[in-house]
Amino acid sequence: MQVLDTEVLVAGGGPFGLMLANELGRRGVRTLVVDAKPSTAFNPQANATQARTMEHFRRLGFADEVRALGLPPDHPTDIAYFTRFTAWELARLTLPTAAEAVRNVKTLAGSWSAAELPHRVSQKFVEAVLRRHAQALPANDIRYGWQLLSFEDRATHVEALVQPVGAGAPVPVRAKYLVGADGARSMVRNALGIAWAGHSGIKRDFMGGQMFAAYIRAPGFYDVFPHARAWMYVSVNAERRAFMASVDGRSEFAFHAAVHPGEDADRWTPDDARRVFAEAVGRDLPIEILSLGTWTAGHSLVAQAFGKGRVFIGGDAAHLFTPTGGLGYNTAVEDAVNLGWKLAQVLRGVSAPSLLESYEIERRPLALRNTAYARRFADSVGLFSARPELEAEGPAGEAARAEAARHLSAHVRMEFNIPGVTFGGRYDGSPAIVPDGTTPPPDEANVYVPTACPGGRPPHAWLADGRSLYDTFGPEWTLLVLGGDAPDVAPFTRLGLDLAVVRHEDPALRALYEAPLVLIRPDQVVAWRGADAATYTPR
Numbered sequence: 301m302q303v304l305d306t307e308v309l310v311a312g313g314g315p316f317g318l319m320l321a322n323e324l325g326r327r328g329v330r331t332l333v334v335d336a337k338p339s340t341a342f343n344p345q346a347n348a349t350q351a352r353t354m355e356h357f358r359r360l361g362f363a364d365e366v367r368a369l370g371l372p373p374d375h376p377t378d379i380a381y382f383t384r385f386t387a388w389e390l391a392r393l394t395l396p397t398a399a400e401a402v403r404n405v406k407t408l409a410g411s412w413s414a415a416e417l418p419h420r421v422s423q424k425f426v427e428a429v430l431r432r433h434a435q436a437l438p439a440n441d442i443r444y445g446w447q448l449l450s451f452e453d454r455a456t457h458v459e460a461l462v463q464p465v466g467a468g469a470p471v472p473v474r475a476k477y478l479v480g481a482d483g484a485r486s487m488v489r490n491a492l493g494i495a496w497a498g499h500s501g502i503k504r505d506f507m508g509g510q511m512f513a514a515y516i517r518a519p520g521f522y523d524v525f526p527h528a529r530a531w532m533y534v535s536v537n538a539e540r541r542a543f544m545a546s547v548d549g550r551s552e553f554a555f556h557a558a559v560h561p562g563e564d565a566d567r568w569t570p571d572d573a574r575r576v577f578a579e580a581v582g583r584d585l586p587i588e589i590l591s592l593g594t595w596t597a598g599h600s601l602v603a604q605a606f607g608k609g610r611v612f613i614g615g616d617a618a619h620l621f622t623p624t625g626g627l628g629y630n631t632a633v634e635d636a637v638n639l640g641w642k643l644a645q646v647l648r649g650v651s652a653p654s655l656l657e658s659y660e661i662e663r664r665p666l667a668l669r670n671t672a673y674a675r676r677f678a679d680s681v682g683l684f685s686a687r688p689e690l691e692a693e694g695p696a697g698e699a700a701r702a703e704a705a706r707h708l709s710a711h712v713r714m715e716f717n718i719p720g721v722t723f724g725g726r727y728d729g730s731p732a733i734v735p736d737g738t739t740p741p742p743d744e745a746n747v748y749v750p751t752a753c754p755g756g757r758p759p760h761a762w763l764a765d766g767r768s769l770y771d772t773f774g775p776e777w778t779l780l781v782l783g784g785d786a787p788d789v790a791p792f793t794r795l796g797l798d799l800a801v802v803r804h805e806d807p808a809l810r811a812l813y814e815a816p817l818v819l820i821r822p823d824q825v826v827a828w829r830g831a832d833a834a835t836y837t838p839r
């Protein structure tokens with residue numbers, strides 16, 4: 301039987317697997333992706349693409365394509381809370397439309413100085429873009445409807461068996477590396493014997509325990525909705541807590557409701573979905589059911605290791621979130637960005653295999669950090685008690701709603717205005733970072749202080765010609781040479797890196813980075829900064 305020979309075998313074609321295929325394929329690394337599903341996701345799943353993820357999409361050339369999907373360009377992206385969707389509004393965070401985000405991003409400074417702002421778009425649309433671009437790369441072989449059956453790490457390579465789902469004989473694969481992108485029940489992680497660490501089964505009135513999910517079409521929703529439109533609608537009442545994200549800005553919604561003790565949502569029918577939806581809306585409304593399901597909130601789990609030998613894991617195979625803050629999918633994308641360039645450098649002989657050890661060293665602490673933030677957000681909204689008085693007329697009702705408004709107004713800013721979470725992740729202590737003795741700013745969810753302290757995202761700036769500073773970076777390594785007095789850069793050009801030397805004389809950039817020389821990694825993370833290239837020692 302003919303053996304499929306590849307450099308990297310990726311088991312799983314979700315956001316992590318597809319992003320990894322884009323990172324590897326654009327570098328010419330032969331990559332085989334298998335996924336048992338017939339295609340990319342049908343259900344909306346994650347609905348928020350954070351700004352840092354959009355910056356990576358920009359780096360790969362398709363941020364504009366992603367931003368054109370999902371809500372219409374003039375649709376509000378607010379998050380709003382109601383007793384029921386047709387009753388009292390309790391709190392709202394007003395956010396820019398997709399069109400406004402494109403215009404506003406060039407006017408922002410401080411915490412939100414960025415090449416891209418967040419975008420509210422269903423994961424199903426993002427996956428389709430990631431797949432299309434991955435398939436267009438000649439080095440990639442993307443196979444949906446195929447599954448990984450087994451694998452064995454042979455020390456010098458990985459041998460695996462893959463098979464078309466439902467028919468066909470197993471096909472042997474020989475790969476240099478295997479990556480498990482196969483989700484929460486990861487066969488790869490389980491086969492490696494890697495256990496979860498963290499918290500599960502956390503109980504809350506909301507966002508803790510079983511949740512009911514319905515992908516619906518409700519063409520009459522806006523006919524009965526008496527408030528300004530939003531992107532995320534949250535129902536807060538004693539009968540049923542729920543939230544709903546607009547998928548297309550017109551009639552399609554991703555609806556999720558808390559399941560009460562004693563209810564068996566796995567057996568719920570379309571009629572049950574209509575009943576539960578009506579509880580959130582506050583009235584009966586005809587809806588078309590596109591899909592039904594359940595999922596469990598209350599996870600803050602991180603794998604105890606992110607790989608073993610020539611096998612790695614990432615995405616939901618490596619960390620499980622309660623989806624507050626939208627951190628699961630976005631963390632998965634950055635897993636792929638981090639692992640992709642490292643695999644490519646090792647496979648091309650540019651770096652020693654020991655570079656791959658930095659994947660777990662860098663990404664596992666980030667997963668622990670991000671799951672902790674998601675848990676904090678879930679506690680804030682889920683432990684808030686929705687008392688019956690919220691829907692009462694008279695002074696008691698007014699007082700309850702005022703109390704809810706204060707809490708939810710603070711909460712929505714805590715969960716959805718998170719530049720610190722988005723941009724502030726760091727790789728301090730990594731062997732792939734050269735520290736300079738400076739201390740980074742404190743890690744805070746809602747505040748981000750731009751810093752070129754090695755180990756974090758490079759400070760962003762818009763140039764006089766209208767370009768993002770990031771647009772001047774090379775596709776791999778970048779050496780920023782800042783200010784008018786440029787030190788000698790020859791030591792860097794002899795390192796054998798695919799290095800772009802980028803010069804900017806603007807003194808404001810020199811002040812922003814606090815050094816004349818800054819080395820930027822392929823994942824747009826500051827690796828080193830200093831005044832003398834001769835002092836740089838690769839780690």
